[in-house]
Amino acid sequence: MKVEFAPLNIPLARRLQTAAVLQWVLSFLLLAQVCLGVIVFLIIYNYWFLYIPYLTWLYFDWQTPEQGGRRSDWVRSWTIWRYFKDYFPIHELFPGLTAYLHVLPFWFRCPLFREYLMSSGPVSVSRRSVSHVLSKEGGGNISVIVLGGAEESLDAHPGKFTLFIHQRKGFVKMALTHGAYLVPVFSFGENELFKQVSNPEGSWLRAVQEKLQKIMGFALPLFHARGIFQYNFGLMPYRKPIHTVVGRPIPVRQTLHPTPEQIEELHQTYMDELRKLFEEHKGKYGIPENETLIFR
Numbered sequence: 203m204k205v206e207f208a209p210l211n212i213p214l215a216r217r218l219q220t221a222a223v224l225q226w227v228l229s230f231l232l233l234a235q236v237c238l239g240v241i242v243f244l245i246i247y248n249y250w251f252l253y254i255p256y257l258t259w260l261y262f263d264w265q266t267p268e269q270g271g272r273r274s275d276w277v278r279s280w281t282i283w284r285y286f287k288d289y290f291p292i293h294e295l296f297p298g299l300t301a302y303l304h305v306l307p308f309w310f311r312c313p314l315f316r317e318y319l320m321s322s323g324p325v326s327v328s329r330r331s332v333s334h335v336l337s338k339e340g341g342g343n344i345s346v347i348v349l350g351g352a353e354e355s356l357d358a359h360p361g362k363f364t365l366f367i368h369q370r371k372g373f374v375k376m377a378l379t380h381g382a383y384l385v386p387v388f389s390f391g392e393n394e395l396f397k398q399v400s401n402p403e404g405s406w407l408r409a410v411q412e413k414l415q416k417i418m419g420f421a422l423p424l425f426h427a428r429g430i431f432q433y434n435f436g437l438m439p440y441r442k443p444i445h446t447v448v449g450r451p452i453p454v455r456q457t458l459h460p461t462p463e464q465i466e467e468l469h470q471t472y473m474d475e476l477r478k479l480f481e482e483h484k485g486k487y488g489i490p491e492n493e494t495l496i497f498r
Contacts, residue, residue, distance in 0.1 A: 237314035352421035381456025386449035489495035
């Protein structure tokens with residue numbers, strides 16, 4: 203296989219974009235382990251004056267990810283995120299609104315790493331955390347939830363549009379309980395950023411991945427893309443544009459104790475609106491006319 207190297211005369215801005223994404227990839231893959239290693243090191247070598255105050259503070263701060271987090275405007279304004287966005291680029295806009303990205307609680311259980319994660323804005327995806335965001339006074343808050351989660355990631359192959367949403371109804375119940383509008387959102391191009399090793403259902407690889415997912419709570423897709431200085435193989439995502447389209451808000455009347463029928467009806471309405479959103483915009487982003495969303 204011939205290796206295709208990146209040319210030497212790449213503009214500085216593109217190199218900075220690559221560096222910004224590289225730090226994100228390394229943070230995602232290694233930073234949690236490094237942070238945990240630092241804590242272990244401090245304990246082994248008895249730097250008690252460092253780890254005891256931190257662990258004490260951590261005990262009292264444990265619930266913060268479920269209480270709105272601790273975002274830092276300073277961290278969120280770092281120039282590196284602008285270069286990160288321009289690498290793909292990502293097209294997304296929520297003017298005048300405060301978005302809270304809900305992620306797995308697992309990520310907030312790692313000492314030190316949780317502080318860095320919270321500073322950029324994410325909060326826990328627990329029911330308590332979502333309720334806290336939707337109950338904040340003043341309005342203008344958005345709970346952003348990736349519904350498919352770990353299970354869906356194992357089907358995230360280029361050219362596929364499979365969403366694991368049929369059994370995801372907790373967000374509907376939360377919307378009814380708080381009277382929060384549901385807004386269908388779809389990002390075109392996400393599945394094109396990486397290639398994933400073939401893992402069809404029934405294969406030994408898929409069986410292992412699903413077993414690990416049940417044990418750990420998150421999936422381990424075997425993905426690859428390009429390298430830093432060459433385009434053939436590596437863990438850097440491809441430079442593919444991501445277009446996030448936002449549908450019409452679905453009005454929701456507050457119902458403190460919704461019935462299964464009410465939940466089912468609103469859930470079906472959400473899926474219908476999400477499909478309409480996909481069909482309306484797919485032609486703009488090169489999706490063949492015969493392609494459609496597959497709900498599982």
